[in-house]
Amino acid sequence: MPHDYSPRTGVLQEQTWPAMRDAHWPVALLPFGATEPHNTHLPYGTDTILGSEVAARVAAACNARGTNVVALPAVPFGVNTTQLDLPFTINLMPSTQLAVLRDVVRSLEPHGVRGLVLLNAHGGNELRALVRELQPSTPIMLAIVNWWQAADQSTFEQAGDHAGELETAAVMHVAPHLVVPDRAQWGDGRSNPSTLEGVRKGVAWMPRRWTQATVDTGVGDPRAATAENGATFMEQAVERISAFCCELAVADPARLWASQAP
């Protein structure tokens, strides 16, 4: 997002010690990105860039409503075990991701954070198992948001998956200078189905070997993407995620489920 080069409210990397020390920050956002090819037209950092931007906007929206939400720096690497034959894909094993998250959670525990939202921007990051493992040992309420699923995808012809229309539109909105301008150079994001019927029918799941499953590393046709659709989608996602963060800031961990909403 173009901004005026003053520190963005709630973005930890841009804050001073007194700003953090002298306020209460009940909710933190931890974006989970990735470093991997995104078709032929988007940058390796797409997921990290989008996760960081959504986190910053959510923090701004919450702070404007009077709830202090801090956006932590993004984890720039994701789980990419099936893309390691693509140059400069950097993989973080799920077990490493768990160790990173455990250390972040422990670092936040003494400082009044009540809820930590894992703001995921990469499909290979399956964070639920991490949260299931860590939640019993921390008082911080842990939640996961896959940002690309947080808004209405029906504005897209085909939202697509990896570097598809949704993700392309979002980068066109947030960082247009990083999108290859000549659309003739964009791959069509065609992907190959599994040769196993059980996988095609959804009976079984197997990780996709990216160089077998894709042609241009993309999954989903990006060519209908527009910056306007990206803006609309991201604004709605930010609104919904912000509303959740404000809820979480005052939630009672002993009463997250009840027969009637309070």
Ligand SMILES: [Zn+2]
């Ligand atoms: Zn991506």
